[in-house]
Amino acid sequence: MRKVISIIQIICILTVFSAGSVFSAVAEKTRRLNQEALVLLQKGKLIESILLWEQIPKSERTAEISNNIGYAYYKRSRQYFDGKYGIHSYLNEDYVKAKMSFIDSEKMDPKRWSVYLNHGDLDFYFGLLDGAKKNYEKLLKLNPNYKYSEKIITTIKLIERETRLASKNDFEPFIVEIHPSLPLYIFRIYRNPEHIDVLKDNDTSVIQSLIAEQDIEESNILLSADINFDGYMDVAILEFTGSGHNYGYCYWLFNKNSGEFEQTVNDKTELNHEIVSPYIDYVGKKLSTSWSGSDHQSTSYYNYKGGKFVNTENINIHYLRNIDGDKYRKIIKTNVNGKMKVISDKIFDDPDEAFSNTQKKSNK
Known part of the structure; x- marks a missing residue:
């Protein structure tokens, strides 16, 4: 036994x-x-x-690991800009993954102050001011001696002021960090009459008014992105909308000398009207634009050279409807000595094969 x-x-x-x-x-x-x-x-x-x-x-995953993952996704979300979704943060895959990771970290360790800093920065970058304010307040409660607490406090006060004034004056506030060396810029989006006032940080005087030609009810009326890769954020105002996420913008580039935004001229920069639903790759300094219709889809690629965007490649796919089965004609043009030249013209039976390599998104 x-x-x-x-x-x-x-x-x-x-x-x-x-x-x-x-x-x-x-x-x-x-x-x-x-x-x-x-x-x-x-x-x-x-x-x-x-x-x-x-x-x-x-x-x-621990609270630390979830926080690290969230921060990595947040950083990646800042490496590109997708004009199809704009500030529709819930459609941005990296935003969603970052936010869910931060929430997981907070649940595992509610006293980890760094996760609230990262979560606040994420919400602030995507224009979610209420969420940013709540996370920044939690950060300061847990770590009142945070070395950049003064900047955080200033941001919180600015959000509170703009939120309070917005409820009384019928505008939607949008706060953007144009550059780390500059004060925060405030955009007050008015619906009646339709315009956008620009202010600097704690200065209550309007330094510039931008005209919105599109119905300002559109939620992505104003977008912020470094369109010309000079390190300073620019803005784009929605000009027209179409089916299939076809968004056209009027682009205003930031002038670091004047501190104001200058509307682009179409024949100089090739920005207005031609670049629809832009996708910007900050790492590769490239821009692509795509639009679609009932019988076609087109994608164009640009490099930024000599202060302007240069069209380097166009891919057009036409749907050939047929009772025996649809086919797809794919035409590729490339820039040869300043002129677009056809280098490929093929017909495909398989849509996956036809649409392959039409979205060159380096970070996706």
């Missing part, structure tokens, strides 16, 4: 030891992946760091 008990005890000990070894191995792998991802993040390799973090199962 004693031998049987001893054998059972040995089996139990071995089972516990085995389970402990497995747990230890999983924990070590999680720790290693997190450290390797952090190193890549510090080197600016966002895609690579995210791929490593995504290897960690959600059940194994």
Whole structure:
């Protein structure tokens, strides 16, 4: 009987030891992946760091890891701009993943002040002022001695002021950091009459008014993006809308010398009207634009050279309706010595093959 008990005890000990070894191995792998991802993040390799973090199962993620993942997705969301969705943050994949990661981190460790800083920055960047304010307030409550607390307090007061005035004067506030060295810029979007007043930080005087030609009820009437890659945020005002996410904008580029925005001239910059629903790749300094109709889809690519956008490639796909089955004609043009030249003209039976390589989004 004693031998049987001893054998059972040995089996139990071995089972516990085995389970402990497995747990230890999983924990070590999680720790290693997190450290390797952090190193890549510090080197600016966002895609690579995210791929490593995504290897960690959600059940194994700590508050720190979830915060790190959220921060990486937030940083990646700032590497490109998608004019199809604009400030529709709930349609931005990186925004959603960042926000969910921050929420997970907050649930696991409600006293981790850094997650509220990152969460606040995310909401502020996407124009969600109420969310930014709440997260910044939690940050200061947990860490009142945060080294940039003065800047955070100023931002909170600015949000409170604009929110209060907006309720009385029927405008929608939008606050943008044009450049870290400059005061925050405030855009007051009025619906009657339709215009946008521009102010600086705590200065209550209007420095400029921008005209909105499109119905200002559109939620992405105003977008902020560094359109000409000079390190300063510019703005785009919605000019027309069409089916299939076809959004046309009037572009206003920031002039760092005057501190104001200058409307682009079409024949000089090739921005207005031609660039619809822009997709901007800040890393590669490239811009693409796409539009679609009932029988076609077109995508154009631009490089920024010599102070202007140069059209480098156009891809047009025409739908050929046929009772025997639809076909797709794909025409590719490229810039040869300043002129667009057809380099490929093919017909495809398979839509996946026809539409491949029509969206060159380096960070997606």
